Amino acid sequence: MSDTPNTTEHRYDALHLITEEVLARYSKTPDPRLRELMLSLIKHIHSFAKEVKLTAEEWAFTMSFLEETGKWCSPGRNEFMIFSDAFGLSMLTVTQDYPRPEHATEPTLVGPFLLENAPQFAMGADISAGAAGTPMYAQGQILDIHGQPVANAVIDVWHSDDRGLYDVQDGIEENGPWARAVLTTGADGRYSFWSVLPVDYPVPQDGTAIQMLKATTGRSWRPAHLHFRIQAPGQRPLITHIFDRTSQNLYSDAVFGVRPSLIADFVPQKPGPAPDGKTMDRDFFTLQYNFVMTDALK
Amino acid sequence: MSDTPNTTEHRYDALHLITEEVLARYSKTPDPRLRELMLSLIKHIHSFAKEVKLTAEEWAFTMSFLEETGKWCSPGRNEFMIFSDAFGLSMLTVTQDYPRPEHATEPTLVGPFLLENAPQFAMGADISAGAAGTPMYAQGQILDIHGQPVANAVIDVWHSDDRGLYDVQDGIEENGPWARAVLTTGADGRYSFWSVLPVDYPVPQDGTAIQMLKATTGRSWRPAHLHFRIQAPGQRPLITHIFDRTSQNLYSDAVFGVRPSLIADFVPQKPGPAPDGKTMDRDFFTLQYNFVMTDALK
Incomplete structure (x- = not known):
């Protein structure tokens, strides 16, 4: 239980509200083009994760896989x-x-x-x-x-x-x-x-x-x-x-x-x-x- | 000009055909869950790039930025x-x-x-x-x-x-x-x-x-x-x-x-x-x- 005021942080039970909260935050990006890029990127990343019901295990694998991918980069190889x-x-x-x-x-x-x-x-x-x-x-x-x-x-x-x-x-x-x-x-x-x-x-x-x-x-x-x-x-x-x-x-x-x-x-x-x-x-x-x-x- | 036979590789003038070609290829993924993940991921990545009309310069920046991100990973920090x-x-x-x-x-x-x-x-x-x-x-x-x-x-x-x-x-x-x-x-x-x-x-x-x-x-x-x-x-x-x-x-x-x-x-x-x-x-x-x-x- 909590006696803190009811802010937007309290609405996370519904998945679409997580997305709304994140998009609201990034909508404050000062540069218009970067704002456009970030809002579209986050919208699509969230849509992907929801569409496939990404699991915690798959997410953890992906995080390790990205880190591992970074290790294979070297001058002349990305x-x-x-x-x-x-x-x-x-x-x-x-x-x-x-x-x-x-x-x-x-x-x-x-x-x-x-x-x-x-x-x-x-x-x-x-x-x-x-x-x-x-x-x-x-x-x-x-x-x-x-x-x-x-x-x-x-x-x-x-x-x-x-x-x-x-x-x-x-x-x-x-x-x-x-x-x-x-x-x-x-x-x-x-x-x-x-x-x-x-x-x-x-x-x-x-x-x-x-x-x-x-x-x-x-x-x-x-x-x-x-x-x-x-x-x-x-x-x-x-x-x-x-x-x-x-x-x-x-x-x-x-x-x-x-x-x-x-x-x-x-x-x-x-x-x-x-x-x-x-x-x-x-x-x-x-x-x-x-x-x-x-x-x-x- | 080319005299090669007209295969699917020849249809790249239209952006949606690139996406179709890529999805067709990944639809051959043997594992059903991995197939579902890859098809959704690629669909959303392409939708993002098209929606924002991602430029070659922005793409190149992103590739370098990912490589740079990999360099900041270390044991206990991803x-x-x-x-x-x-x-x-x-x-x-x-x-x-x-x-x-x-x-x-x-x-x-x-x-x-x-x-x-x-x-x-x-x-x-x-x-x-x-x-x-x-x-x-x-x-x-x-x-x-x-x-x-x-x-x-x-x-x-x-x-x-x-x-x-x-x-x-x-x-x-x-x-x-x-x-x-x-x-x-x-x-x-x-x-x-x-x-x-x-x-x-x-x-x-x-x-x-x-x-x-x-x-x-x-x-x-x-x-x-x-x-x-x-x-x-x-x-x-x-x-x-x-x-x-x-x-x-x-x-x-x-x-x-x-x-x-x-x-x-x-x-x-x-x-x-x-x-x-x-x-x-x-x-x-x-x-x-x-x-x-x-x-x-x-």
Whole structure:
């Protein structure tokens, strides 16, 4: 029993009153956009918990699981982002936030492995830095929406080796980055580089996201792809992939990232002359892909 | 352009089709309860992102913020749980998952600072272990729903010192635990211990939860309280607090944990005899509170 005054704290017997109390508190958030975000987030979190009648045991598991997920984060690997990707939230956000004129290159998710300040290479260089795999020569042009070359475009490219691993998953502290580069275009907007052919790979096998995927969709593989982030003056930054058309996992990407316009031919080549004049003594692949950027938001 | 066959992966231009695709994938989750949880969770996450038109920038901030939140977790501190508490999710779950017969003690949230395997003390001992504060003697009885004493009840009690800090926030690795104990009842179901008076305190000042609260509700303080977890054969585990009726923050608890039936009198006493026969040479407080457990779920 209590002799304290009858305040709103006394109304918790009914579940909807808990939600009302919490929303009333957060409605005092000063910033209008943050207020909008918080009220919607809390409303949906409460709706979820009520809809499924979340139990104390399930709640406790979730709290431990979030803490465990945090432990799998490291520079170049954000385990929470893998969950966002695997829940389709990343693609939903990319899709709704990216006004794309027709013919502009489609964006896709950034993925968990982007590193800022990657090593810079000269155009045409071999960026593999010791990564194992079949040689691949990629080239193309960065264009604006009007078809003009984009000069001074800063291109981040990063991808897996032939084991399906990224440098951040395999001792980057000791070995340094590999298959990861920054390239800058000249006046012609052209880019080119040598590296190794990326392969299909699963979500990291040692974290919590893979546990979730194995228990749910059973789809944990990604189709082979190259990651690109392209930034240039006057252009909206473009984050996208190029996918290998021959991949077995093209239509079951664990993170829903594939778009048809981003599927390209990684063309097998016999030993002999490469497009850049180099002579190859073994099999290799070539890729040609042009990126069309969109104007920066005003 | 693409010449690949027209599969479901090709329908991503419309936002609702992303959601449909993701839900279709997770509908293959083998375990029925996990399937129910995942489908509801994903539906609500997508609804949130669409409702607020979540931007790529806001999404990226959230991903970094989650990663940062993980870094503030340590043994005895789960920063994610503070968010759950501050969003009212913890109290909602406790409320809907705890069938409470009339007269049974109300549960409340566990909070982020519970440690398993706390030090065991004899009944009536001083559990403060050096924690600073005004002496407090607490006593009462553990009863079942029929009013009978509960023997062999294992009581975890943990609380703040007079700075408003818990042992896990202040060098527990070096100093060991304090104001934290396990006590076990005898046949009379009675408990008693000496410790120090808990005080009001804010959510930890060095993590991400406090950042969120400062930017939103502006309510980051908790009213002074003792934490209890009581486990006994045949009884449903009870996790609750006892709140100090004189607290300034009783009706603005940062985590919505207060229930009127859990508010009690921490009674100030002058130097002299204490309830256990000890003679005190300074001011102290006494607390009397009985806990009524409920039958274990069948």
